[in-house]
Amino acid sequence: MTIAMATTQKLPADRCELGEGPTYDAGSDTAWWFDIVGCKLFEHRFATAGTIAHDLPRMASVVCRIDDQRQLLAMEDGIYARTLSDGALSRLAPLEADNPVTRSNDGRVHPSGNLWIGTMGRKAEWQAGTIYWFDGAELRPLFRKVTIPNSICFSPDGRTGYFADTSVNTIWRVALDAKTGLPSAEPEPFLGEKDLPLGGHFDGSVTDSEGNLWNAAWGAGSVTGYSPDGHILRTYEVPAAQTSCPAFVGAGFDRLLVATAWQGLDGAARASDPGAGFTYVIDGGFAGRADPPFTMPPRNQTE
Numbered sequence: 521m522t523i524a525m526a527t528t529q530k531l532p533a534d535r536c537e538l539g540e541g542p543t544y545d546a547g548s549d550t551a552w553w554f555d556i557v558g559c560k561l562f563e564h565r566f567a568t569a570g571t572i573a574h575d576l577p578r579m580a581s582v583v584c585r586i587d588d589q590r591q592l593l594a595m596e597d598g599i600y601a602r603t604l605s606d607g608a609l610s611r612l613a614p615l616e617a618d619n620p621v622t623r624s625n626d627g628r629v630h631p632s633g634n635l636w637i638g639t640m641g642r643k644a645e646w647q648a649g650t651i652y653w654f655d656g657a658e659l660r661p662l663f664r665k666v667t668i669p670n671s672i673c674f675s676p677d678g679r680t681g682y683f684a685d686t687s688v689n690t691i692w693r694v695a696l697d698a699k700t701g702l703p704s705a706e707p708e709p710f711l712g713e714k715d716l717p718l719g720g721h722f723d724g725s726v727t728d729s730e731g732n733l734w735n736a737a738w739g740a741g742s743v744t745g746y747s748p749d750g751h752i753l754r755t756y757e758v759p760a761a762q763t764s765c766p767a768f769v770g771a772g773f774d775r776l777l778v779a780t781a782w783q784g785l786d787g788a789a790r791a792s793d794p795g796a797g798f799t800y801v802i803d804g805g806f807a808g809r810a811d812p813p814f815t816m817p818p819r820n821q822t823e
Contacts, residue, residue: 523717524754526804531777533562533571535797539779540724541581541626542767542799543811551769552583552591553779553799556623561593562799566769574607582627582637585813592814594637596623599654601816613659615639621648626670626724626765630701631678633815636662638669644687651683653702656817662703670765671725671735674701675748676809682710682733684722689713691722691735710750711735717755718742724765729773729809736763736778743778743802756802759795768808769801776802 536555544551551564561574561583582594583602591602593609597617600609616622616639627637634655641648647665651672654660663669663683671684671691678698684691692707711722720740727733731748741761745753760780769777782796790796 522752522754524756524804526756526802528756528758529801529803530759530795531564531571531799531801532569533564533799534560534573536560536562536779536781536799537797538764538781538783539797539799540764540781541583542765542777542779543583543585544767544769544773544777545585546771546773546810547588549771551767551777553765553767553777554580554583556581556625557783564799577609579623581624582635584629584635584811586816587813590816592629592635594624594627594635599635599637599659612656613654615652615659616650621645625649625668626672628672628674628726629812629814630674630681630696631676631812632699632701633812634701635814636672636681636683636701638666638672638683640666640668644668646687655700656815660702663707670723671733673725673727673733675727675731676729680731680748682725682727683707684725686721686723686738689716689721691725691733711746715746715750715752716740717744717752718757720763723763724779726766726768726808726811728768728807730807732807734766734776734806736766738762738764743776756804758800758802760798760800761793762796767811768806770808773808773810774804774806776804776806776808778802 542553667687693710694707695705718740720737723738
């Protein structure tokens with residue numbers, strides 16, 4: 521195991537009960553992430569070192585770019601387009617809106633421009649969740665009976681997908697159609713509990729330009745890189761135990777933003793983990809890349 525040394529910066533933003541879903545827009549040099557439980561969307565502009573917290577009407581967990589005017593948001597009851605200028609929301613598709621047990625969780629856009637999005641029980645009910653594929657018109661279930669879907673990410677060429685069920689501490693990989701992001705084979709185990717250098721559970725992941733997977737380990741206060749064949753590259757420690765999800769940031773995508781949480785910690789636990797819930801940036805010289813934008817189908821282009 522190699523613990524790598526790097527400068528880690530805490531961003532000037534409120535702490536999150538459940539920080540999740542970070543992404544980065546290089547055009548505006550802005551990072552976005554959520555406090556899922558707190559129903560907030562954070563916007564951090566690196567140029568001014570300023571952070572804005574946008575109140576949301578319901579829980580949300582995934583944000584991605586559509587174009588200069590709009591974002592896509594996965595929320596507890598649906599997938600929405602959000603207008604940047606005023607925060608207005610327009611629902612594109614319901615997401616288990618008739619099931620009060622579940623909410624959205626981890627997700628990411630495939631290089632094809634289509635979205636994978638997972639749902640889970642609000643109280644992590646056993647196998648209550650599903651991972652879906654969404655192209656703007658059709659919401660298709662891919663993998664059912666998932667308890668805590670996480671680590672959704674893709675190889676740069678779009679031919680391999682990854683996802684985890686945090687409750688069973690396993691990351692799977694699956695062959696994909698690069699043009700659509702749809703599975704072309706059955707998933708196979710990729711990483712298991714023995715592959716976590718500092719323990720904890722597999723949470724959110726992102727892949728870099730070389731196809732390496734970087735995973736935030738919930739409960740272990742760390743992010744670890746894995747090569748495409750599953751070998752551990754290096755581990756970075758983060759000053760918060762419940763690390764939840766990473767995203768590459770910066771002009772060269774060479775830094776890694778990591779969201780964290782204090783969910784489930786009592787007063788004593790929070791006192792012993794004062795960094796819990798804050799958002800950090802690791803200056804690790806990463807070979808990152810941009811998250812692809814969501815491709816809106818033609819019928820929704822002007823909506």
